[in-house]
Amino acid sequence: MTQERVGATYLVETPYSLEYAAEKIAGEQSTGTFTAVPGETDALKELHGVKVVSVKELEQVQSPSLPGVKLPSNHNGVFYRGEVKVSFPLHNFGPSIPNLLTAVAGNLYELQELSGLRLMDVEIPESFKDVYQGPKFGIKGTRQLTGVEGRPIIGTIIKPSVGLSMEELQKTVMNLALAGLDFIKDDELNANPPYAPLEKKVKAVMESVERAADKTGKKLMYAFNITGDINELRRNHDLVVKAGGNCVMASINSIGITGVAYLNTFSEVPIHGHRNQWGMLTRCPSLGMEFTAYQKLCRLAGVDHIHVNGLNGKFYESNESVVKAIHACTELLLDGYETMPVVSNGQWAGTACATYESTKSVDMMHLAGGGIMAHPDGPAAGFESMKLAWEAAVNGISFEQYAKEHHQLRKAAELFSSKK
Amino acid sequence: MTQERVGATYLVETPYSLEYAAEKIAGEQSTGTFTAVPGETDALKELHGVKVVSVKELEQVQSPSLPGVKLPSNHNGVFYRGEVKVSFPLHNFGPSIPNLLTAVAGNLYELQELSGLRLMDVEIPESFKDVYQGPKFGIKGTRQLTGVEGRPIIGTIIKPSVGLSMEELQKTVMNLALAGLDFIKDDELNANPPYAPLEKKVKAVMESVERAADKTGKKLMYAFNITGDINELRRNHDLVVKAGGNCVMASINSIGITGVAYLNTFSEVPIHGHRNQWGMLTRCPSLGMEFTAYQKLCRLAGVDHIHVNGLNGKFYESNESVVKAIHACTELLLDGYETMPVVSNGQWAGTACATYESTKSVDMMHLAGGGIMAHPDGPAAGFESMKLAWEAAVNGISFEQYAKEHHQLRKAAELFSSKK
Numbered sequence: 001m002t003q004e005r006v007g008a009t010y011l012v013e014t015p016y017s018l019e020y021a022a023e024k025i026a027g028e029q030s031t032g033t034f035t036a037v038p039g040e041t042d043a044l045k046e047l048h049g050v051k052v053v054s055v056k057e058l059e060q061v062q063s064p065s066l067p068g069v070k071l072p073s074n075h076n077g078v079f080y081r082g083e084v085k086v087s088f089p090l091h092n093f094g095p096s097i098p099n100l101l102t103a104v105a106g107n108l109y110e111l112q113e114l115s116g117l118r119l120m121d122v123e124i125p126e127s128f129k130d131v132y133q134g135p136k137f138g139i140k141g142t143r144q145l146t147g148v149e150g151r152p153i154i155g156t157i158i159k160p161s162v163g164l165s166m167e168e169l170q171k172t173v174m175n176l177a178l179a180g181l182d183f184i185k186d187d188e189l190n191a192n193p194p195y196a197p198l199e200k201k202v203k204a205v206m207e208s209v210e211r212a213a214d215k216t217g218k219k220l221m222y223a224f225n226i227t228g229d230i231n232e233l234r235r236n237h238d239l240v241v242k243a244g245g246n247c248v249m250a251s252i253n254s255i256g257i258t259g260v261a262y263l264n265t266f267s268e269v270p271i272h273g274h275r276n277q278w279g280m281l282t283r284c285p286s287l288g289m290e291f292t293a294y295q296k297l298c299r300l301a302g303v304d305h306i307h308v309n310g311l312n313g314k315f316y317e318s319n320e321s322v323v324k325a326i327h328a329c330t331e332l333l334l335d336g337y338e339t340m341p342v343v344s345n346g347q348w349a350g351t352a353c354a355t356y357e358s359t360k361s362v363d364m365m366h367l368a369g370g371g372i373m374a375h376p377d378g379p380a381a382g383f384e385s386m387k388l389a390w391e392a393a394v395n396g397i398s399f400e401q402y403a404k405e406h407h408q409l410r411k412a413a414e415l416f417s418s419k420k
Numbered sequence: 421m422t423q424e425r426v427g428a429t430y431l432v433e434t435p436y437s438l439e440y441a442a443e444k445i446a447g448e449q450s451t452g453t454f455t456a457v458p459g460e461t462d463a464l465k466e467l468h469g470v471k472v473v474s475v476k477e478l479e480q481v482q483s484p485s486l487p488g489v490k491l492p493s494n495h496n497g498v499f500y501r502g503e504v505k506v507s508f509p510l511h512n513f514g515p516s517i518p519n520l521l522t523a524v525a526g527n528l529y530e531l532q533e534l535s536g537l538r539l540m541d542v543e544i545p546e547s548f549k550d551v552y553q554g555p556k557f558g559i560k561g562t563r564q565l566t567g568v569e570g571r572p573i574i575g576t577i578i579k580p581s582v583g584l585s586m587e588e589l590q591k592t593v594m595n596l597a598l599a600g601l602d603f604i605k606d607d608e609l610n611a612n613p614p615y616a617p618l619e620k621k622v623k624a625v626m627e628s629v630e631r632a633a634d635k636t637g638k639k640l641m642y643a644f645n646i647t648g649d650i651n652e653l654r655r656n657h658d659l660v661v662k663a664g665g666n667c668v669m670a671s672i673n674s675i676g677i678t679g680v681a682y683l684n685t686f687s688e689v690p691i692h693g694h695r696n697q698w699g700m701l702t703r704c705p706s707l708g709m710e711f712t713a714y715q716k717l718c719r720l721a722g723v724d725h726i727h728v729n730g731l732n733g734k735f736y737e738s739n740e741s742v743v744k745a746i747h748a749c750t751e752l753l754l755d756g757y758e759t760m761p762v763v764s765n766g767q768w769a770g771t772a773c774a775t776y777e778s779t780k781s782v783d784m785m786h787l788a789g790g791g792i793m794a795h796p797d798g799p800a801a802g803f804e805s806m807k808l809a810w811e812a813a814v815n816g817i818s819f820e821q822y823a824k825e826h827h828q829l830r831k832a833a834e835l836f837s838s839k840k
Contacts, residue, residue: 029609031580039588040580048583066703068736092582094614098647098674102608102696107765109699110735131649160451160460162512163468168459188522189449194514227518229551230650230682254518256676262650276522279529283486284704315530316488345527 004090007053007123008104011083013064013116013286015071018055018082024113026050026086029106048092053085064115065286079115087123095127097297098258109287116286122293124334128300132261134337135304137270139330139363142304142340145246145270146182146221151394152352152366153221154386155183156379157344159369162190169196170204172373177212177220179380181372183365186225188251188274198226198236206243223249223272223305230255233263241268253277257301264302272342273303283316291325299329299337305365307342311354314346323358330363340365347371348382348416349409352389353399362394376411385412424510427473427543428524431503433484433536433706435491438475438502444533446470446506449526468512473505484535485706499535507543515547517717518678529707536706542713544754548720552681554757555724557690559750559783562724562760565666565690566602566641571814572772572786573641574806575603576799577764579789582610589616590624592793597632597640599800601792603785606645608671608694618646618656626663643669643692643725650675653683661688673697677721684722692762693723703736711745719749719757725785727762731774734766743778750783760785767791768802768836769809769819769829776813786810796831805832 014021030050031040058081065079093099100122109117137145146153156176158164164172176184192198205222213219226236226248233255237248249272252260263271275298281288291308298306308325309317322343329341341364343355348371355366368386375382385408392402392409403409434441450470451460478501485499513519520542529537557565566573576596578584584592596604612618625642633639646656646668653675657668669692672680683691695718701708711728718726728745729737742763749761761784763775768791775786788806795802805828812822812829823829 030582039584039592044580044583048580066736067705068703068738070736091614092609093611096612096648098649098671098679099611099613101674102611102647102671105697105700106608107696107699107735109697109703110729110737112734112736160464160468162450163464164459172459188526189512191513191519191522192516193519194511227522228516229518230678231685251518251522254521254676255678256674258650258675259518259678265651276527277525277529279527280525280708281700283488283529284707285487287704287707288700309530314532315527316486316490316532317530318488 004125004127005087006090006100006104006125007085007087008119009083009085009121011081011116011118011120011286012114013061013079013081014114015064015069015075015079016113018057018080018084021113022052022055022084022086024111025084025108026052028108028111029088029103030092048089051087053087056083058082066115068112069115070112081116083120090125090127095131097132097261097301101257101297118285118287119289119293121290122296124296124300126334129334132300132302133264134300135302135339136264136267137304138338139340142270147218148182151362151387151390152364153182154383155181155185155365155367156372157185157187157367157369158190159187159373161187162193164196166196166200166204169201170208173205173208173222174212176379177209178216179378179383180216180218181220181379181383183221183223183367185223185249185272185367188225188276191225191227192236198224199239202239202243202245206245210244221247223247225249227251227254230259230262233259234266237263237267245269247272249274251276252298252303257297260298260303261301267302270304271302273298273306275307292328295325295328295339296333299333299339303339305340305342307344310343310345310347310351311358312346312351319354319358326359326361326364342367349385349389349412350399350416352386353393356390356393362390371412371416374415375408376415377408381408381411384408424545424547425507426510426520426524426545427505427507428539429503429505429541431501431536431538431540431706432534433481433499433501434534435484435489435495435499436533438477438500438504441533442472442475442504442506444531445504445528446472448528448531449508449523450512468509471507473507476503478502486535488532489535490532501536503540510545510547515551517552517681517721521677521717538705538707539709539713541710542716544716544720546754549754552720552722553684554720555722555759556684556687557724558758559760562690567638568602571782571807571810572784573602574803575601575605575785575787576792577605577607577787577789578610579607579793581607582613584616586616586620586624589621590628593625593628593642594632596799597629598636599798599803600636600638601640601799601803603641603643603787605643605669605692605787608645608696611645611647612652612656618644619659622659622663622665626665630664641667643667645669647671647674650679650682653679654686657683657687665689667692669694671696672718672723677717680718680723681721687722690724691722693718693726695727712748715745715748715759716753719753719759723759725760725762727764730763730765730767730771731778732766732771739774739778746779746781746784762787769805769832770836772806772809773813773819776810782810782814791832791836794835795828796835797828801828801831804828
């Protein structure tokens with residue numbers, strides 16, 4: 001049997017000792033049940049048991065973070081927090097993302113010995129490479145397809161999210177394409193609705209993309225939202241590719257990470273991964289999953305782009321956490337599997353500087369919905385304001401200074417600063 | 421355009437007024453972005469906007485349940501809790517489970533205007549029937565296949581969960597089948613591991629099942645864990661069916677609800693839905709999802725059986741919540757879509773009485789791992805103890821009284837009462 005192991009690190013909170021909680025986690029996810037059963041021999045435990053690798057004490061708190069905890073009879077009123085690392089023999093489930101999920105998460109979140117549990121990180125062994133090839137395009141391939149180097153790929157999201165007629169959509173895309181944008185995506189709320197079926201949408205959008213490309217010499221990347229039932233993914237993907245489209249988008253949590261892996265078995269264009277519903281898995285600090293763990297599984301499954309939030313955005317996440325997420329996407333996984341982070345939500349030219357200052361990276365997509373489309377001088381000025389802001393940031397020029405020299409920046413600041 | 425709507429009810433917590441939060445939710449999930457964009461006309465809003473149906477005030481609290489909330493400038497220190505119901509025009513996304521998920525959950529959990537958000541319920545309109553046929557077997561079909569009437573379908577889980585050799589597994593199944601059990605399932609941790617590939621497992625298990633059936637005249641139902649990548653589901657399912665197997669099990673959250681719906685497009689036997697990882701979505705009371713909403717989507721996708729927890733079990737969930745979950749599974753959904761609740765974890769004969777008293781129902785599976793397999797007199801006595809306990813419960817006889825007359829019950833109580 002292979003000696004490869006899958007590592008999993010958790011933030012644990014418990015009214016018991018952290019060592020006891022760690023053993024409970026290990027037992028629950030391998031050979032254990034609530035009572036000894038025949039066949040649970042020492043040899044079997046040795047070969048298949050989950051091992052506790054390390055237990056690191058953190059702070060103590062006076063009340064449980066989650067409900068339903070069973071207190072020890074001699075409870076001293078303290079809940080211990082710590083970082084617990086365990087490792088699973090890979091041969092318990094093999095290189096399989098869905099079965100890895102069951103192993104590292106499974107029923108653990110429901111244990112009454114724990115008052116908090118959060119999956120912080122997973123370590124993926126080499127064998128997964130044999131099954132999952134990961135992103136086919138990633139950062140390099142996406143740069144090649146868009147022809148953008150030295151700065152982020154700048155794009156927008158079709159707004160209003162829902163309700164545009166084919167004619168309005170086609171006109172909007174034409175305007176944006178003529179404005180020179182690198183990238184446009186469908187909104188996650190708009191995939192294949194009855195009033196705007198994907199087939200018609202692809203046709204309408206690609207006509208604008210191609211006609212604009214004839215004029216500008218630049219063909220933008222359009223991420224068509226192909227989210228749907230599993231049986232629809234191939235048809236939807238093929239519709240896009242046959243029409244000359246160069247990107248498909250999927251809501252990762254709607255089709256499942258396993259759905260993404262399936263899409264990646266036949267996709268011919270980059271997969272733009274939208275992580276909506278992610279807040280449900282991560283916003284409670286003592287439950288769920290850290291993005292560090294989540295994005296590894298998404299990258300393994302094959303997302304070429306993955307949404308993170310934006311700095312100074314409209315969501316709850318702190319800038320520090322957003323920066324950590326941006327970096328996480330480009331850290332090597334199994335010697336590769338690079339994915340392009342997609343910085344989005346509440347973004348406009350003004351957020352570019354903070355993003356560069358905090359990350360010192362231009363390897364990302366930077367998307368602004370209203371921040372481009374609602375620019376007082378139109379989307380071309382909106383796009384220009386984004387490029388200018390990145391230019392300023394990379395060259396160490398202050399936004400204010402550059403805004404004095406460039407009206408697109410100045411007007412963006414006048415409108416959007418007050419909205420934030 | 422159709423006038424059908426999808427309803428969604430949330431538990432909301434906010435430092436703003438509940439009415440403001442409700443409008444924020446509605447805007448975020450339909451036409452809105454952080455600034456007005458061209459094309460967002462009143463007519464478009466009327467046709468595609470999400471409508472606030474009702475806002476019901478609940479209690480007020482003094483601190484936010486979730487981090488990252490943006491306080492209003494004139495904040496009075498109060499966080500308002502309430503039940504907010506909104507409705508989506510179905511034509512915004514059509515009868516599609518994955519796109520419904522994006523609509524009703526989406527980015528809402530990340531809004532900084534909210535300090536708590538939990539999806540409590542969804543209302544599914546009729547059109548979904550045209551796309552999703554739901555459970556093909558449910559309670560009635562599962563009773564027909566197992567030949568069990570008038571009491572729960574009683575079964576066990578193969579333990580130890582991982583590590584049994586083919587010979588040990590075959591022997592274990594033979595013992596359990598000869599003991600007369602109605603049902604056995606693979607553990608969720610054990611699907612298709614390298615040391616026990618599904619193909620061999622199916623062969624070994626079905627030999628025991630068939631040979632025992634020849635002797636006892638009763639063929640038990642065995643739920644093979646076929647959880648795997650999407651591309652493997654059909655192969656795995658077909659392996660089971662070709663070998664004469666009569667049930668497949670899938671970890672719902674590992675293959676995704678969309679993965680379940682896909683499996684249901686070709687499955688010929690009941691789908692046993694395991695909800696591991698569910699705790700991650702539900703244990704924080706101010707985040708995630710209530711089982712009422714979750715099980716509707718699972719049933720729509722086609723699970724014939726769905727795991728709930730067990731009363732007096734080893735997990736955090738309260739008995740009251742477990743009872744609510746059991747009832748939820750059998751409430752009509754679109755005039756049908758009945759699913760058999762699977763009561764499991766930390767179960768033994770002693771928990772049968774509490775289960776019947778609280779539910780007054782026998783329409784469930786009642787699974788005991790150690791509670792059957794580790795019975796002092798072996799699994800036949802373990803199975804008998806479960807049947808006797810239900811017999812007592814249904815006939816209004818006390819467990820203690822029946823235990824005096826039946827040694828299988830007495831011995832179970834002696835061993836397991838002390839373990840709980």
